[in-house]
Amino acid sequence: RELVARIRAVLRRAGAAGGGGAGGGEGADHPITWGPLSVDRRTRLVRLEGAEVALTPKEYDLLVELCSDPGAVLTREHLIDRVWDENWWGSTKTLDVHVASLRKKLRPELIETVRGVGYRLAEVAGGP
Known part of the structure; x- marks a missing residue:
């Protein structure tokens, strides 16, 4: 069972990088823009108000997952399954630490906590 689970995880990550999931597939060549935030999945570059933001691979994957459906609440379980x-x-506190790090590097108000559920990319004044 563990081997099958690991193979599925590798295939899922490979699909996300090259043609499916949050990191790839339709629109992967076009940056995601949400207010002042721009995420280029092809080059893995993140910009905030035009300035490049350096993220760790997990921070980047977490941000891409949040950007996959801006404004929608993503459960903690969903984020852990997709990003990890x-x-x-391990502890779900890992997710909290990565979200806190993203908030410091971006803007705290860009990622909202939905208490008891998970996180969402906040609505941006004036729309995406």
């Missing part, structure tokens, strides 16, 4: 692995056995 469906078989992640």
Whole structure:
């Protein structure tokens, strides 16, 4: 079972990088723009108000997942399954730490906590 789960995780990550999931697929060649934030999935560059923001690979993957459906609430379980692995056995505090780091590097108000549920990319004044 563990081997099958690991293979599925690798295939899912490979699909996300090259042609499916949050990191690829339709529109992967076009940057995601949400207010002052721009995420280029082809080059893995993140810009905030035109300035490049350096992110770790996990921070980037987390941001791309949040950008996959801006404004929608993504559960903690969904984010951990998509960004880490469906078989992640570590603490969910890992997610909290990465969200806190993203907030520091971007803007705290860009990522909202939905208490007891998860996180969402905040609505931006004037729309995306």
